[in-house]
Amino acid sequence: MFSALGPFICMKYIPDSQEEEYELTPQDGWFNNLVHPDWGGIDGQLLRLSPADYSDGVYEPSGRDRPNPFLISEAAHQGPSGLGSLRNRTAMMVYFGQQVVEEVLDAQRPGCPREYFNVPIPNHEDIQNRFNPDNKENLEMPFLRTRYDQTTGYSPNNPRQQLNEITPYLDGGLTYGIAKAWTDAIREFKGGRLKALDDKHDPIEKSFPAQNDIRLPMANPPPPRDHTLKNVNRFWRLGNPRGNENPMLLAFGVMWFRWHNKVASDISKVHTDWDDEKIFNEARKRVIAHHQKIVMYDWLPQYLMTNETGGMFEMPAYKKYNPDIHPGISQEFQSAAMRFGHTLVTPGLWVRDTADKSKCNWKSFSINVPGQSAESVHAIRLCNSYWNPQINGGLADTTVQMKNLHTHPGSMNRPNRQQRQDGL
Numbered sequence: 001m002f003s004a005l006g007p008f009i010c011m012k013y014i015p016d017s018q019e020e021e022y023e024l025t026p027q028d029g030w031f032n033n034l035v036h037p038d039w040g041g042i043d044g045q046l047l048r049l050s051p052a053d054y055s056d057g058v059y060e061p062s063g064r065d066r067p068n069p070f071l072i073s074e075a076a077h078q079g080p081s082g083l084g085s086l087r088n089r090t091a092m093m094v095y096f097g098q099q100v101v102e103e104v105l106d107a108q109r110p111g112c113p114r115e116y117f118n119v120p121i122p123n124h125e126d127i128q129n130r131f132n133p134d135n136k137e138n139l140e141m142p143f144l145r146t147r148y149d150q151t152t153g154y155s156p157n158n159p160r161q162q163l164n165e166i167t168p169y170l171d172g173g174l175t176y177g178i179a180k181a182w183t184d185a186i187r188e189f190k191g192g193r194l195k196a197l198d199d200k201h202d203p204i205e206k207s208f209p210a211q212n213d214i215r216l217p218m219a220n221p222p223p224p225r226d227h228t229l230k231n232v233n234r235f236w237r238l239g240n241p242r243g244n245e246n247p248m249l250l251a252f253g254v255m256w257f258r259w260h261n262k263v264a265s266d267i268s269k270v271h272t273d274w275d276d277e278k279i280f281n282e283a284r285k286r287v288i289a290h291h292q293k294i295v296m297y298d299w300l301p302q303y304l305m306t307n308e309t310g311g312m313f314e315m316p317a318y319k320k321y322n323p324d325i326h327p328g329i330s331q332e333f334q335s336a337a338m339r340f341g342h343t344l345v346t347p348g349l350w351v352r353d354t355a356d357k358s359k360c361n362w363k364s365f366s367i368n369v370p371g372q373s374a375e376s377v378h379a380i381r382l383c384n385s386y387w388n389p390q391i392n393g394g395l396a397d398t399t400v401q402m403k404n405l406h407t408h409p410g411s412m413n414r415p416n417r418q419q420r421q422d423g424l
C-alpha cells in the first residue's frame with residue numbers, strides 16, 4: 001500500500017547535505033492519513049451524524065412549517081443584560097473559540113448561482129421595532145444557502161452535501177493558510193519569519209503583519225457600519241482569510257504572527273547555521289504544536305466544562321493514532337454544537353488601559369463618529385468594528401493585549417438602535 005503511494009509523498013524534504021530529513025506537514029490535508037489519504041483534505045464533504053432531511057429528500061430546505069428563528073431567538077435570549085458568566089467564563093474563551101472554528105471549518109461560502117432561503121420578519125412588536133422600523137410589508141431577512149458538492153443533490157439516493165473548504169485538522173491553516181502559495185505570500189523569506197508591517201519585525205511585541213498590498217484575496221464584505229465596499233489592501237496579511245472579521249479575532253491573528261516570529265528568532269539564535277527555510281518550517285511545526293496543545297488541553301475542557309453526567313470534563317488520555325477515525329466536521333457540529341459559541345458572543349469589549357500596569361483603568365479611544373468626543377467611547381462594539389477591525393489604526397495595538405479579553409460574556413448592555421447608529 002505505502003509503496004503505491006510513493007510518487008505522492010512529495011512532502012518529504014531532503015536537504016542537499018543528506019544529513020537529515022524531515023517531513024513537512026501537508027497543507028491541504030491530503031495524505032495526513034495514509035490509510036485514507038483523502039480524509040481531511042480540503043473541500044471534503046461535511047459528515048452527517050443523522051441522515052439529511054430535505055423537504056423533497058434531495059435539496060429543498062425543510063423547516064418552513066417550524067417556528068420562526070426570530071421568535072425562537074426572542075424567547076431564548078430575552079432577559080436582563082449585564083450579567084456575568086455563572087461559571088466565570090470570559091470573553092477570552094469565547095473569542096479563542098472563534099479562531100478554533102476558523103482553524104478547522106469553513107463551510108459558509110455561498111453556492112453559485114446564489115440561492116436564498118429568506119426568513120420572514122414576524123409580526124412581533126419588539127422584533128418589528130428592531131428589524132422593520134419603517135414598517136415595510138412582508139419584510140424578510142436575506143439568508144444565503146451554502147455552497148455544496150455539485151455532484152450531489154440529484155436524487156434521494158444522492159442528497160445535497162455541503163463542503164468544508166479548509167482542513168479539519170489543527171494544522172496551522174489559521175496562521176499560515178491552507179496552501180503553499182498563501183504561506184509564501186505572508187513570509188518574509190528571511191530569518192524564518194512571517195513578513196511584518198513596514199518590515200519592522202523588531203520589537204516583536206509591537207510588530208504587525210504586513211499590509212495586504214498584494215491583494216491577497218481575503219474575505220472583505222462591506223462593513224455593516226457604512227455598507228461601503230472597501231479596498232482589501234487595508235487589511236493585514238494573515239493565514240486566515242477571515243482573520244480581519246472583528247478586532248478580537250484579529251488580535252489572535254496578530255498574536256500568532258508574533259509568536260511565530262518569536263519562535264523563529266529563538267531557533268535562529270540556537271541554530272546559527274540554519275537557513276530561512278529550515279527555521280521557518282521548524283517554527284511553523286512548533287507553533288502548530290503550541291496551538292494544538294492550547295486548544296485540546298486548555299481551551300476545550302473550559303469550553304465544554306461538564307461531561308455528560310455533570311462532572312468536570314476531562315480530556316481522555318491520548319492512546320495512539322487511529323487511522324479509522326474520520327477527522328471531518330459533521331453538519332451537526334458545524335451548525336449547532338460549535339455554533340453554540342454564537343450565543344456567548346459579547347456585544348463588545350471594554351478595553352484596558354495598559355499604560356499604567358499598576359492600575360486597572362479602562363481605556364478611552366476615538367472612533368470616527370462625528371460630534372462625539374473620544375472620551376465618550378471606551379468599548380469596542382462588535383457592530384461597529386465588524387469587518388472594520390483596525391478602527392483608527394491604533395485600536396489593534398490595544399486589542400492585541402490579550403488581557404483585554406477578560407470581559408464576561410453578557411456583562412455589557414446591548415446598545416439600542418439609536419446608540420448603534422451613533423456608533424456607541
Ligand code: HEM
Pocket residue numbers: 094095097098101105106107108246333334335338339340341342345382386
Ligand atoms: C465576534 C464574534 C463572531 C462573529 C461576528 C461571528 C460571525 C459568523 C458568521 C457571519 C458566520 C457565517 C454564518 C454563515 O453564513 O453560515 C459564522 C459561522 C460560524 N461561527 Fe461565528 N462568529 C463569531 C464568533 C463565533 C464563536 C465564538 C464561535 C464558537 C466558539 C463561532 C462559531 C461559528 C461556527 C461553528 C460557524 C460555522 C462556520 C462555517 O460553516 O464555516 N463563531 N460566524
